[in-house]
Amino acid sequence: xxxxxxxxxxxxxxxxxxxxxxxxxxxxxxxxxxxxxxxxxxxxxxxxxxxxxxxxxxxxxxxxxxxxxxxxxxxxxxxxxxxxxxxxxxxxxxxxxxxxxxxxxxxxxxxxxxxxxxxxxxxxxxxxxxxxxxxxxxxxxxxxxxxxxxxxxxxxxxxxxxxxxxxxxxxxxxxxxxxxxxxxxxxxxxxxxxxxxxxxxxxxxxxxxxxxxxxxxxxxxxxxxxxxxxxxxxxxxxxxxxxxxxxxxxxxxxxxxxxxxxxxxxxxxxxxxxxxxxxxxxxxxxxxxxxxxxxxxxxxxxxxxxxxxxxxxxxxxxxxxxxxxxxxxxxxxxxxxxxxxxxxxxxxxxxxxxxxxxxxxxxxxxxxxxxxxxxxxxxxxxxxxxxxxxxxxxxxxxxx
Numbered sequence: 001x002x003x004x005x006x007x008x009x010x011x012x013x014x015x016x017x018x019x020x021x022x023x024x025x026x027x028x029x030x031x032x033x034x035x036x037x038x039x040x041x042x043x044x045x046x047x048x049x050x051x052x053x054x055x056x057x058x059x060x061x062x063x064x065x066x067x068x069x070x071x072x073x074x075x076x077x078x079x080x081x082x083x084x085x086x087x088x089x090x091x092x093x094x095x096x097x098x099x100x101x102x103x104x105x106x107x108x109x110x111x112x113x114x115x116x117x118x119x120x121x122x123x124x125x126x127x128x129x130x131x132x133x134x135x136x137x138x139x140x141x142x143x144x145x146x147x148x149x150x151x152x153x154x155x156x157x158x159x160x161x162x163x164x165x166x167x168x169x170x171x172x173x174x175x176x177x178x179x180x181x182x183x184x185x186x187x188x189x190x191x192x193x194x195x196x197x198x199x200x201x202x203x204x205x206x207x208x209x210x211x212x213x214x215x216x217x218x219x220x221x222x223x224x225x226x227x228x229x230x231x232x233x234x235x236x237x238x239x240x241x242x243x244x245x246x247x248x249x250x251x252x253x254x255x256x257x258x259x260x261x262x263x264x265x266x267x268x269x270x271x272x273x274x275x276x277x278x279x280x281x282x283x284x285x286x287x288x289x290x291x292x293x294x295x296x297x298x299x300x301x302x303x304x305x306x307x308x309x310x311x312x313x314x315x316x317x318x319x320x321x322x323x324x325x326x327x328x329x330x331x332x333x334x335x336x337x338x339x340x341x342x343x344x345x346x347x348x349x350x351x352x353x354x355x356x357x358x359x360x361x362x363x364x365x366x367x368x369x370x371x372x373x374x375x376x377x378x379x380x381x382x383x384x385x386x387x388x389x390x391x392x393x394x395x396x397x398x399x400x
Contacts, residue, residue: 004029004039009380013278014320017041017308025292029303031067031380037282037301038294043312043332045292046280046304051337055283055302056084062284063299069282069381075183079222080342081230081281088338094215095223095342097208103146103201104345111142111350115357123361127368127391131240135388138354139235142346143228148200149189156181161233186221201227227343235347237276237384239354244374244388245270246355247367249322256324257359266324267351268331273322275333278307278383306332307383362392 004027008016020027021041031037040046049055059082062068080092118137122128136158144154163178190206197203202224205215215223246253256266283302288295296302309332311319316326334341341347358365367374368389375386 006030006380009278010376010378013307013383014311017305017311018320021308021312024294026294026296031301031303033067035065035067035301037067037303038291038296039303039305040291041305041308041312042292043309043315046306046309046332047330047336049283049291049302049304050280050332050335050339052289053085054286054289056286057082057088057281057283057339058084059284061286061299062301063297066284066299066301067282067303068284068301072179073183075187075218075221076179076225077222078216078218079226080339081226085338090213091215091219091223092338092342094208094213095205097204101345104349107142107146107346108349108353110145111138111353112357114138114141115354116361119357119361123392126393127389129387130243130390131236131385131388134358135239135243135354136236138239139350140232142235142350143231146200146231146346147189147202147224147227148193148198149228153185153189156185157228157232161229164229182225183221186224190217190220190224230341231343231346233382233384234276234343235350237382238271238347238351240385240388241274241276241383242267242270242351242355243358243390244385245274245322247365247390248371252322252324253359253365256355260356260359262324263352263356264348265328267348267355268328269322269324269326270351271333272310272316272328272331274383275306275310276383277333277381278305279381280304280306280335281339306335364393365390366392 004016004020006029020039025040025042025045027039027041029037029039040049059068059077080088080095083091115134115138118134122133128134140154140157143149144151144157160178160182163174189202193200193203193206197207202220205220205223208214246256252266256263280303283304285296285298285300285302287298289298290296291302310316313319315330334344334347368391374388377384377386
C-alpha cells in the first residue's frame, strides 16, 4: 500500500475518505510529523476496533518512531485517553460519581442565560465572527464555571489549546510553553480547591472516594486538563460546524425554525455529518491484529476515522446528505465502547442550547464572507473553522 498524503485529510476530508473507503478498509499513512500510522475508514471495522481490548490507548505500548500524539508530562497524561482497564475502569467510575446527568440538567438554564448574554452584547453590531464572540466563549465559560476556575485565570486558555491542536512548526517552543503554563495552572487550581473547596466539579473530584480509593494528584491534574481541553475544544467546533451546516442548508434551517422540538435530534445528525473529532484517540495493538483483512503488527499506531465511518454508505443511506430526520442510531461521533465520551450529555446540551438561542434571536442569519473564503484549521485531529463571519437582522422570534 502506498502512503497517503495526510494533507488531503485537512483540505478535502470527506472526498478523501470516500476514495479511501472505496479503495480499501485500512491504509498506511504518514501522520503529523512524518510518523507512520494505519488509518481505518469503514464503519464496521471502526466500530469493532473502538471496543477491541487488544487495541491499547496507553502510549507505553507504542513502538518507537510511530505516531503517538503529542507528548505530555505524567501529570497531564494520566487521563482516560491514555488508560486501559483496570486503571481506566477505576478512574472512570470515580469521575462518573461527580460528572452526573443531574449536574448537566442543572446547567441548562445557566447555559441559556449565558447564550442570551453573549448575543445581547453583539446584536447591535449586526455582524461578527460567531466563533470568536459566541461559539468559543460559551463552552469555555461553561467548563470553567463547572470546574470552578476563577474568572481571572481564563485568559490564556484559548492560546494553550491552539498551540496543542495546531502546533506552529516554525515556533515549536509555543507548544512547550503551553504545556508548562497548563501544568502550573492546574496544579495551582487543585491546591486552591483543596484549601477551600467550592460547589464545583473539581472540588467534587478531589473529595470523591470509593472503598478508600481516591484519585491521585497526577490523575486529578490530568482529569482537570482533559475536561477543560476536550470539553472546550470539541464543543466550540461542534457549535460552529453546526451553524455553518445549517447556513449551507437553508431549507433545514427553515425546518428547525418551524419545528424547534426537533433540535435535539438535529444536533445528533449535525454531529454525525461534520463533527469536531475526525479521529478517535490513537491506539496501539498489544499483539498482531487483523483489521479489514490487513495485518497490523503489535505496537504500531492505529487511527480510527470517526468522520469516515459516519459517512460510510455501507451503514448510512445517502451518507453525504444532511438529513435531520434520518435514523442516526449507531453514529460514532462520540465514540463507542468503554471510551465513549464521558462529556457527551454536556456537549449535546450546550450545542442544542446555543443553536436555540441563536435561531430564536436572529430571523435572518447568513455568512458575511463568500463561502469559499472560510478556512479550516490544518489539523487531522480536529475539524474546526478558524473563523465564522456572519451577519444578521435582529427580528426576534417568539415561541421558538
